[in-house]
Amino acid sequence: MKTISLPNDIFIPQIKDLIDEGHTATFHVRGFSMRIFVEDRRDKVLLGPCNEKPKVGDVILAKACLCGATPDEIISAPHYVLHRIIQIENNKIILRGDGNIIGREVCEQKDIIGIALGFYRKGRQNPDLVTGLKWRIYSRVWIFLTPVRRWILAAYRHIWLRLFPIKIEQ
Template sequence: MKKREEKLFSNSELIPEVISLLEEGHTVTLPLRGYSMRPFLEDNRDKALLIRARDPKVGMPVLAEIGENYFVLHRIVSIKGENVVLRGDGNIGTERCKLSDVRAEAIGFYRKGREHIDKTNGLKWCLYSFLWTKLTPLIVRRYILAAYRRIVKTENIN
């Protein structure tokens, strides 16, 4: 049996290849990096199932280019004409891009090492999303995220 070799690529190298595959009509499963979508998605644990962006809507998690070769997987907060505002679930601040910079839509996530997908149009994800995005003011999120980080850090120590 051939030994499996693992290679790491930077997002600036990997994501353009992912986008090429999406533009050819493929779906892509992308391992997630970063903490901006906490508490629902975790760095180096979860994966997103992506399709080419078709009709991005408010509330949808999308892969967008917010700077030259700088991509984020965040939720759409608002769309006004061609202008899109994004926010990661674990973020207080926002990012901006053009509608044409939204490259992919996440149709589901493989979470917590599971083999089944949590679809973004499924009841569980829609309920989480509705409740989380309605937490206002955003300072409430900050306290919840701080408590969550302490819980995760404690779990990792034990």
């Protein structure tokens, strides 16, 4: 199968159009910010419309800005992220990738493109649905471990990945 890479500025609006029409979209994730459960170029996300009000713990694709950005930075530097909601304050949604230790982004509900329904991990043909017991346990444990994530992620990068390198689909 041939793989085509497109810039997010072209690709994500197409995904948004599909989701706005009520479809789901599946694509390979890029980046390491959702590590250790979702790996760059290995895993795929299944996105659908965010028909309900999002909740803390949901993983969403959104157009977001860095928390604490100045008004000029907010206008000039929005970017797309697939991250977990860690806090909701009125209309402001705070996001953080599972593989991020301190970085956070902010968006509003209108900036949400889609919500993760599941993840195709490790080349599997069936997704781990976010409503499934396995994914709910992963999520709760990982959120609970936030204070010690720095050490877990370091061990994962420096020990686990050397012993068990990531196999990427071609």
